[in-house]
Amino acid sequence: MTQVRKRSKAPPPSQRRRSPPANPTLASRTTGPLDALLDPALFAALSDPTRLRLVACIAKCGRGCTVGETAACCAVDLSVVSRHLALLARAGILTAAREGRVVRYIVRYDALATLFRSLADALDHCRPTDIACACNADCAEGTCDAR
Amino acid sequence: MTQVRKRSKAPPPSQRRRSPPANPTLASRTTGPLDALLDPALFAALSDPTRLRLVACIAKCGRGCTVGETAACCAVDLSVVSRHLALLARAGILTAAREGRVVRYIVRYDALATLFRSLADALDHCRPTDIACACNADCAEGTCDAR
DNA sequence: CCAATACTTGCACAATGACGCAAGTACGCA
DNA sequence: TGCGTACTTGCGTCATTGTGCAAGTATTGG
Numbered sequence A, B: 001m002t003q004v005r006k007r008s009k010a011p012p013p014s015q016r017r018r019s020p021p022a023n024p025t026l027a028s029r030t031t032g033p034l035d036a037l038l039d040p041a042l043f044a045a046l047s048d049p050t051r052l053r054l055v056a057c058i059a060k061c062g063r064g065c066t067v068g069e070t071a072a073c074c075a076v077d078l079s080v081v082s083r084h085l086a087l088l089a090r091a092g093i094l095t096a097a098r099e100g101r102v103v104r105y106i107v108r109y110d111a112l113a114t115l116f117r118s119l120a121d122a123l124d125h126c127r128p129t130d131i132a133c134a135c136n137a138d139c140a141e142g143t144c145d146a147r
Numbered sequence C: 001c002c003a004a005t006a007c008t009t010g011c012a013c014a015a016t017g018a019c020g021c022a023a024g025t026a027c028g029c030a
Numbered sequence D: 001t002g003c004g005t006a007c008t009t010g011c012g013t014c015a016t017t018g019t020g021c022a023a024g025t026a027t028t029g030g
Helices: A040-045 A047-061 A066-069 A078-090 A109-126 B042-047 B050-062 B067-071 B078-090 B109-126
Strands: A094-099 A102-108 B094-099 B101-109
Touching: A040 A094, A040 B042, A040 B050, A047 A066, A047 A078, A047 B042, A047 B101, A066 A078, A066 A102, A078 A094, A078 A102, A078 B078, A102 B078, A109 B050, A109 B109, B042 B078, B050 B078, B050 B101, B067 B078, B067 B101, B067 B109, B078 B101
Parallel strands: none
Antiparallel strands: A094 A102, B094 B101
16 A cells, blocks of 8 residues: 555544445446456455454354454554454445444355455456567557556 | 564675575465464555565566566656565565676566465455354454454 | 676664553443 | 542554555566
């Protein structure tokens, strides 16, 4: 994660976001070509060992897991877990739902599985065939739309 | 990426690694359960926008791309591109091959596609059924093998 | 062997990210 | 309304990472 610069001062408690914004529609990433599927934010969310462990933990607990339960999976402060889960939800990997006093996080199985399959398909489509790709001369020009 | 602490001083030029180590066998990650597939290093490699652009660029250029060609895809120094490509190769996403004066990098289409499909499958298997998961009480104990 | 091309690596620096602690907020129940 | 439980957020710290520049190494051709 490099060029994602978000540095706005937290708004006052009154107007502070209480319920997280709608999860980004993973579906919107599952249609386009390879570029559209290669979202740095998604991979960044999955690039931390602690977060991955949390995801794995929640993925296996059928019903949603609370922050406290999930925190038992790894040896970091509860506040850290809370932040990680919020981040994962923002990335569209988890869904959060408040149930009275607790918040349950659950993995967005379908969205993720669909996304990964789309990625695999997109890669297959990119695989070179016998016909040479016209963009060989220079990736920055010609028919290569990678930029 | 957090707990990956590698802080060894670079070895002297004489014993410095010239050819990169064999790419990690992505295949080894495509068999186990979800945990085995959730490799932080892989996602970390894909978490940088510049690197993703390089991957997309190379993915679409059927034959391997040289470092110089690839560098045309984005506005960073050639040395940066070189480092990114080496990292991607180390992560098993690209394969490097020296051809005379140039080095060609190519996407490991099959390995990646297989990995992503395995991930999707693993997620599908984790999806809760009607039978409640026995590990609900506490993710850190019981039958939940997420830790 | 020298020069040119094509990368790779050392070094310094700024920005980012993960973390823990402490304080703050939300919700349910007396 | 006051209290306890369950999270969330502010803040400071420290390690990691992305980047550019300059110097180093590899490979080919003269």
